[in-house]
Amino acid sequence: MTADATQRVFKDRLYGQFARIGKALSSAHRLELLELLAQGDRTVEALATETGLSMANASQHLQALRAAGLVENEKRGLFVHYRLSDPSVFEVSRALRTVAERRLADLQRLVRDHFGDRSDPEPVSMEELLDRARSGRVVILDTRPATEYDSGHIAGALSVPIGELKQRLKQLPKGKEFVAYCRGPYCVYADRAVELLRANGRRARRLSAGFPEWKATGLPVADQRHPAPQTVSRRRR
Amino acid sequence: MTADATQRVFKDRLYGQFARIGKALSSAHRLELLELLAQGDRTVEALATETGLSMANASQHLQALRAAGLVENEKRGLFVHYRLSDPSVFEVSRALRTVAERRLADLQRLVRDHFGDRSDPEPVSMEELLDRARSGRVVILDTRPATEYDSGHIAGALSVPIGELKQRLKQLPKGKEFVAYCRGPYCVYADRAVELLRANGRRARRLSAGFPEWKATGLPVADQRHPAPQTVSRRRR
């Protein structure tokens, strides 16, 4: 075999390997599964329910993700728990989202039609929230389901699942400013929380990012087992 | 329609849009085309030749990339020139490569079998090269084809296409240390250059990254039209 042919075979194999990752990311359902797993571990059943997939179908997609090395699983009793296998998995799905946001006019239109104008009140950036949290001037609300809060949340945040916010409104301190966050930029929980809070005369804004972005940036997180292991202080990213 | 059903439809459409990017990245050939385009613009013919694809096939893959917003094209005379549409496109393919490197044992094995031990001499990091380049102690060699050098290279680098290195060995200064780079971590040009230089008694090492990584990091680049527009100085990334 000539040297060139050897190179060609190598390149085909090399890009074939990279394409395994691309293939795993080529299905809408699998991307949704990855985004849910970025919030924390989940069982197949939970994932199937939340995505509206059949158990068998969800299971098959998860196995495709596993074959590409993107997720790991572990059987505990009757349940199989899946999790992202590496922080780089979230990074690639975030990079993919960024390209889509910048380059797909259809996506921009879809988001505009669904959310309308989301720039009033103006969303808070991670940097800004970090600064304010340090000075204690702000109450951070995690509007995701409690289990997601338990498996990791912004250090200092209160768990207020969106469905419970209404009846817990009175318990919330007055005079403070609120910042609500949820799963990510396309999650509606934080929008709803802000709306509800403002309707009740509070100052409230939405964090533009979600918990996975916060965590990936290396900002302070806490979880149920190890409450607030890091102080809320600036960190190099 | 219930609120939940509306949400479901939105999510399906949302992830459907993200999946358009994933689908574009799901083919080995398309990933190779993107990597070539990261070196600089190219015509369909050039891409077809370099990848070993038929013209028609290359054209079709390029159109798939274009439909996903990853590349743009422009007709100039008989030729259609393609280019990456946005820096985020390189970022996503880099993120994909990172996941593959970390998670696919097959890939690790493939690279080991093809390159053997690449850690002697130890590759130079971008940081390290930047430091050394500032002090003028090092000669940087761009071993890619001249057209790729012309469309962008590390500031201060000399163009020495790998095929011409042998007869230009004498022209190269003695006593200096050389750092060779090429298209990226899986490109062999720099390895060959280092081998050749060392066989001729020079001190030479390989840059672990390629030009696209250097550029994406925001480090100083130059191109033919605007030689050395930035000084070689440290930059925040």
Place this chain on the structure above:
DNA sequence: CAACTAATCAAGTACTCTCTAGATTACTTG
């Protein structure tokens, strides 16, 4: 303006992927 060339288009075949439905496995619990 005829000959030439880069690129795309159109159509067909082979292949791969997706989802469903029903069967099966592995583990738990009464």
Place this chain on the structure above:
DNA sequence: CAAGTAATCTAGAGAGTACTTGATTAGTTG
């Protein structure tokens, strides 16, 4: 140890993707 449940497996139909071949388009050049 039988009944129940989470998850997977198997097989098959339908949809989508990839590559080839030959025709066509758009632009250049003698």
